[in-house]
Amino acid sequence: MIRVDGWQTARQEQQLIEWFGHVPDFLITLAADYCAQCSDAEFCAPKFTKDGMPRLALRGHDVEKFIGAVMRAIPDAVNPAQKIA
Template sequence: MGQCEMGLPPAGKWSRARIELQLQQWFGGVPDFLLTFDAHYASVCSDAEFCALVEHELYHAGQERDQYGAPKFRRDGSPAFGLRGHDVEEFVGVVRRYGADAAGVRALVDAANRPPEISRASIGHISGTCQLRVA
C-alpha cells in the first residue's frame, strides 16, 4: 500500500541517470526520500488509515546514526540520510495517534492484552536452560 525509498537508488549509472532525470522533471530536483502510495487503496481507505500509512512510511525515512546513537553527517556538513526498519516506537506512535485499526495492528494489540498462551511454568518444564526458576 505504501513504500519509502531513498531519492536515488544505488543502481547502475545509466538507470540511475534516467531516474534522476525523471525525478528532476517531476519535482524540480532529487528528493532525499520518495514515498509512493497505492492510488486504489488511498481512494477507499478512511482518513485515519491513510494518515497512519503516510506516517508509517515517514518513520522509514531518517538520519543515519553512528555507533553511539548520534546523528551522522557527510563531509560537506549535510545530514547522512538512510532508511530505517520497523520498530516498536513506530507502532506505538501510529497507534497512539490513529488507533490500532487504522494502523493495521489490531491483532497485535489484542494479543498483547491477553495472557500468554504458554505459561512460564510450561516453558520451564520444556527446557531446563530456558528458565532456572519455574513460576
C-alpha cells in the same frame, strides 16, 4: 529508490529533477488501489517529525525481505539471522 544500473539511475534522476526541480531525499510511493479504499485515518497514518521528515522504522518483514534478497544475491553469505541468535 533509484536502481543501481548506470543509465537507469541517470534516467530516474532526470525524471525526479523534471518533476521536483531536484532529487529529493526521500520519495513516498502510495498504492492507488489502497488509497482509493482506505479511510482518511488509515491514509494519514504516516507520521512526520517536526522538521517534516518521515518517521521511518524497520519492521520484521522489512528485515526478512532484506535477508532473503542478500541470500539470493550472494548464496555463500552467512545468514545474518544466525548471528543474532
